[in-house]
Amino acid sequence: MGLPDEPVFLRSNAIIEPLVDRFYAAMHIVAPVQASMNLANVHVPLLESYLQNPQVHLAASNNPALRGGYFVNIEESRSNEVAELLDGIKRDRADMLAFAAAIADAESMLEQHARGFDLTPLYPRLPSPLNGLVELAYDTGSQPSMRYIEPLVYTSPVYDRGRQSVQLSLDDGVERPFILSTPRLPMPGVLDLPLQFDHPGLDALFAARTTATTFGRLREALELDDGQAAQLATLLSDAPSLSPDRHIENGGRIRYFGHACLVLQTPDVAIVTDPFISTDNRHGDRYTLDDLPDRIDYVLITHGHQDHIVLETLLALRGRMGAVVVPRSSRGSLCDPSIGLYLKAIGFNVIEVDDFDEVPFEGGRIAATPFLGEHADLDVRAKSTFIVQLAGASAFIGADSSGIDPVLYRYIRRRFGKVDMAFLGMECDGAPLTWGYQGLLTRPVTKKMSDSRRLSGSNAKQAADVMRELDADEAYIYAMGEESWQGHVMATTYNEDTFQLKQIDEFLGWCTDQGITAEHLFNRREWRW
Structure with missing residues (x-):
């Protein structure tokens, strides 16, 4: 130097x-x-x-x-x-370990003593690490639960x-x-x-x-x-290595940066979805950080799994972001932490959205749409798909949402109109419940039970149902961890006999029969209009 x-x-x-x-x-x-x-x-x-x-x-x-x-x-x-x-x-x-032990003790206490009657007498019986940080409640079926007052936990010794x-x-x-x-x-x-x-x-x-x-x-x-x-x-x-075509002067452009990361651009706005981006620019077979626009107006996070909210990429981009748009959580659920609070606590500007909330920008809008499944049947609400409309085109950012109930997508089309391009994940044989959530489970589950509840997106039929209901002209399936720079987080291994790839082939065949342009993405892709 x-x-x-x-x-x-x-x-x-x-x-x-x-x-x-x-x-x-x-x-x-x-x-x-x-x-x-x-x-x-x-x-x-x-x-x-x-x-x-x-x-x-x-x-x-x-x-x-x-x-x-x-x-x-x-x-x-x-x-x-x-x-x-x-x-x-x-x-x-020690404070964190005591807090975890207190959660287990409180859950056991609720199981024994919360039988549909007044919960007030149970507050003095809460372990002291939980005092002031939780609320006890029943659902309408008189099943007890404990809600964590997350903003306060971030100010406590636990954080x-x-x-x-x-x-x-x-x-x-x-x-x-x-x-x-x-x-x-x-x-x-x-x-x-x-x-x-x-x-x-x-x-x-x-x-x-x-x-x-x-x-x-x-x-x-x-x-x-x-x-x-x-x-x-x-x-x-002593010199930068930025790509000369990282901005555009007219029209619209979408670039696929790998996994679930898209960069949607006009001359006036840049939007990035689930950024998980390669830093290795030597190959010419992928877009890297060099290809990102200097200013990113919005980053869209679809859900909180480690391959969609990748802190190593987000920290590298924080200084050039306008805001991160995240789905709102259910407030205080053990399995559903607030993505907004998490990102705010580490220095990001955050916009939280509920289903069908809209974020307008010059020449278009971002609309949050529901996300079904993929969370092993846990009550996780901090998840969202998105409709992005810009430069006269519309794209459905489907992430790992499942087509288990196709009628949902009919409602989405009625509200936002026909979709030009749909981007979907088809990890349809995902990891079992305990791979992602073992640490949060307060009651043991059997292996059979865990294996039945998987972190799975759409299979071929479900993806076809999504496309049919959205009336989309084009379908693009994410690579889902096949790209070489993602193994440290994804750890996926596919071969020609892998169920997921066979399902993708079946879906692509269905698209061909229907006259729908379709492709299984890998490494990089660009669309211009």
């Missing part, structure tokens, strides 16, 4: 990995109620299991058949560091911002291993910073992708010592 005041830019392939207690940050391990449960019920037992037999975890982590399983992929020679991490969690996160840190490194093009179950220990060539996710230095760093700054300013903004500053220098370049 040159002089401290020479202009520099952040390299295109710079990666940020947001961490909580060194685990990769997904919403359910940051939002405080769910984070407490996952810390107590998933991460602590996982680390304890690893320390009992590291070799079992290593063997499982390297077994392709077990890809995506919850195993710790750390060499036994570093097990002492894992032990130190576990000891620190038990010592420093420990000291858990947060980041790792910065360069994408070397090698697919990262599954990351959700393995803590990220310090590594050579990786810049570890004890910064909270809303630290302004991170926005200063990522602004340097599009606007020149200086090494000295970045060092000061990130509060680096000499050793850290030397590592920062490896992330910087």
Whole structure:
């Protein structure tokens, strides 16, 4: 690196990995109620299991058949560091662990004593960590429940911002291993910073992708010592690597950036859906961060699963966003944390929408539409599909919504008219209930029960029903984790005999018979009009 005041830019392939207690940050391990449960019920037992037999975890982590399983992929020679991490969690996160234990105790108390009569006498019996943070209630069938007052939990000792840190490194093009179950220990060539996710230095760093700054300013903004500053220098370049066609001068354009990420543009507005974007620009077979417009007016988040609300991409884009549009939750449900509160707490400008709310912009509108299924039959309401109308065209952003009740899509068409393009996920044999929600379950479920409740989107028939009811002219199916830069989060493995791919082929055949343009997307695609 040159002089401290020479202009520099952040390299295109710079990666940020947001961490909580060194685990990769997904919403359910940051939002405080769910984070407490996952810390107590998933991460602590996982680390304890690893320390009992590291070799079992290593063997499982390297077994392709077990890809995506919850195993710790750390060499036994570093097990002492894992032990130190576990000891620190038990010592420093005592409030969170006590909160999780209190939830279990309170649920048991409700099961025993809430029998349809007045709940007032049960408040004094609540474990003290819950005092002031919950409300007890019955549904109309006299089934008791506990509602968490989430805004207050974010101000309580349960939301420990000291858990947060980041790792910065360069994408070397090698697919990262599954990351959700393995803590990220310090590594050579990786810049570890004890910064909270809303630290302004991170926005200063990522602004340097599009606007020149200086090494000295970045060092000061990130509060680096000499050793850290030397590592920062490896992330910087003397020139940007932005794509010259990242903006458009007329008409409309949609670009597919992989998985469920679309960039919808006119000369006046840019909208990004579920951003999960490659940082490796060497191949020419994909759009990367280099291809994003300098200003993003709206980011649409369809739901809270870790492949749709990807904090590592969101943090890299926060400084150039107008607002994040998110579906409103049911307020205080254990399985349904508020996406809005989560993002606001880490520095994002948020617009929350209910079904059929609209966000107008010059020349178009964004409309939130219902999202069915895909959450293992849990009462999760923070999920939304979207209709985006711009430059005279309309697109249905279907994410992983299921066509289990086709009549819903008839109502959507009646309200918003015919859809030109429909984008759908067809992960129709998704992971079982316990893969995504084990840490939140307060009552055990059998394997048979868990396997029957899956994180599944539409199969061929359901996707066809969606298309028929929307009267859409074109159908596009997301790649659903097949792209190479997503394995660390997705851990999907498909082959020609995979049920999901056969269902997609069946759906594409149906589209051909109906005269509908259809395609299974992969890596990149562009539409102009």
